[in-house]
Amino acid sequence: MPHPLDNPIWNALNTGSQILSFGTDRVRLINQDMGFFAGMPAYEPENLDELYDFLEPGQRVILFPPGHLVLDEKWAVHNDHELLQMVCERDFSQIEPNSQIHHLNESHIPEMLALTQLTKPGPFLSKTIDFGDYFGFFSNGKLVSMAGSRLSPSPFTEVSAVCTHPDFAGQGISRKVMPFILQRIQQRGKTPFLHLYPDNTPALRLYSSLGFVSRAMLRVYLLEKVG
Structure with missing residues (x-):
């Protein structure tokens, strides 16, 4: 039986994050003011074509397929x-x-946007906070570090925006912040997971020190509809 994390975006948009998504039984997307995620049960040409039809020219999507995609010029x-x-x-x-x-809320969004735009941990938009909980470390009243939860392919929840x-x-500030989001995820009865580039040695060292173990190697694509 396939594991929920083998296809994390598709499974999240059909289980724990379903309320935040839209689509069909072949393609689902997250609301565009929250993120760029799109998923499908299998990364086959007909499903990619259906995804293409959902998008406006110039619109971008993020996919987490299990391997390389075969893509055409569109x-x-x-x-x-x-x-x-x-x-x-x-x-x-x-x-x-x-x-x-501190637990972050909508009043912190401007600072969260500024921090993520500076550090680029991944896409963070005006409504990304709606995915779940976020915690931040403050120094002299300024947000200087954060971590939160994102996709929820039940019974797992993704850690993001670290x-x-x-x-x-x-x-060592991230190491102080992360236990708060990990605790919150576990309090909700979920198991934390995350993604990173395998050559990001500092992040790999941090996550390993917090009890994370490698599970699988996927791929990440950022695609844009042409034409």
Whole structure:
């Protein structure tokens, strides 16, 4: 039986994140003010054609297929990269409180947008916060690090938007923030997982130290509809 994380976007948009998506039994997309994700049960030409028909010219989508896609000239490829998938095996029911770490809400969106635009952990839009919970580390009243939850292919929830302002890099702040989102995911009865480029050694070291283990290698594509 296929594992839910073998096709994480499709399974998320049909289970835990379904309310945030739209589409058919062959293609589903996330609401465009939240992100660029699109999924399909199999990455076959007819499903890619249906996805193409959903999009406006110039619109972009992110796919996480299990391997290379065969694409024709109607798609512009802006990213095609290996993607390491990791799953957390550590219990975070007990963590140390930290007065500098706070649950983020809509009032923090301008700071969250500024931080993610600077650090580029992945697409973060005005409504991305609607995916789930986000926690942030503040220094002198300024948001300098954050982490949150995103896709939810039940019974898993993805950790995302892990980033720290470069002026505060190397201080172990992400390692302080992440247990808060990991605890929240586990409190909701889900298992945390995440994705990263396999050559991102600092991130791999951080996630491994927090109990994440490698599960699979996927690919990430950023495609744009041409014409």
